[in-house]
Amino acid sequence: xxxxxxxxxxxxxxxxxxxxxxxxxxxxxxxxxxxxxxxxxxxxxxxxxxxxxxxxxxxxxxxxxxxxxxxxxxxxxxxxxxxxxxxxxxxxxxxxxxxxxxxxxxxxxxxxxxxxxxxxxxxxxxxxxxxxxxxxxxxxxxxxxxxxxxxxxxxxxxxxxxxxxxxxxxx
Numbered sequence: 655x656x657x658x659x660x661x662x663x664x665x666x667x668x669x670x671x672x673x674x675x676x677x678x679x680x681x682x683x684x685x686x687x688x689x690x691x692x693x694x695x696x697x698x699x700x701x702x703x704x705x706x707x708x709x710x711x712x713x714x715x716x717x718x719x720x721x722x723x724x725x726x727x728x729x730x731x732x733x734x735x736x737x738x739x740x741x742x743x744x745x746x747x748x749x750x751x752x753x754x755x756x757x758x759x760x761x762x763x764x765x766x767x768x769x770x771x772x773x774x775x776x777x778x779x780x781x782x783x784x785x786x787x788x789x790x791x792x793x794x795x796x797x798x799x800x801x802x803x804x805x806x807x808x809x810x811x812x813x814x815x816x817x818x819x820x821x822x823x824x825x
Contacts, residue, residue: 659685660821668814669698676800676807677737691736698733700815709777717781718794725801727808731793734804738792739785746785754785 662685669683673696686697707728714722714731746754761776768776780786797804 659818661818665814665818669811672807672810672814673733673737676803676810677734677796678740681737681740689732689736691739694740696733696736696740698736700818702729706777709774710781713778713781714790714794717790721794721798726797727804729811730804730808731797733807734793734796735789738789738796742788742792743785745788751785754783757783 666683666685670681673681673683680694681691681696682694683696683698686699687701688697688699690697711728714726743751758780761780763773763776765773781790
């Protein structure tokens, strides 16, 4: 039996308004099970995977050094990463994009079979791909240039997300 979530359309509208206010006018947001972007539609998730976040945070520190610090919200950085795809994907020609998608298929993780070392290696290889790295470069630069606004973006989004959770978790 499927459970219908209350207030998804309102949450989409509020998150879209926050993205328009703080980041970019062209993007619409849609609730999903994962973060991704297609054209100008950014699909966002409220699901957090602590293990993946831990590995990504380590990779970010290793890759960006002092341009990344623990003050970054991974939720905001993930949003910005997807917006980064919106702004950087056209920098890659069709052959580069095809190579990216082919390599991405090789990096699919089998949590039942892959060791933790292999899982970490696949995550890092995925994040190092030029298309992914370009989006993260854009996100890191934007975040650092707009830290105060990004903290407000996070605070405002969390207020709307909190309201969404209260509606759906009330008995």
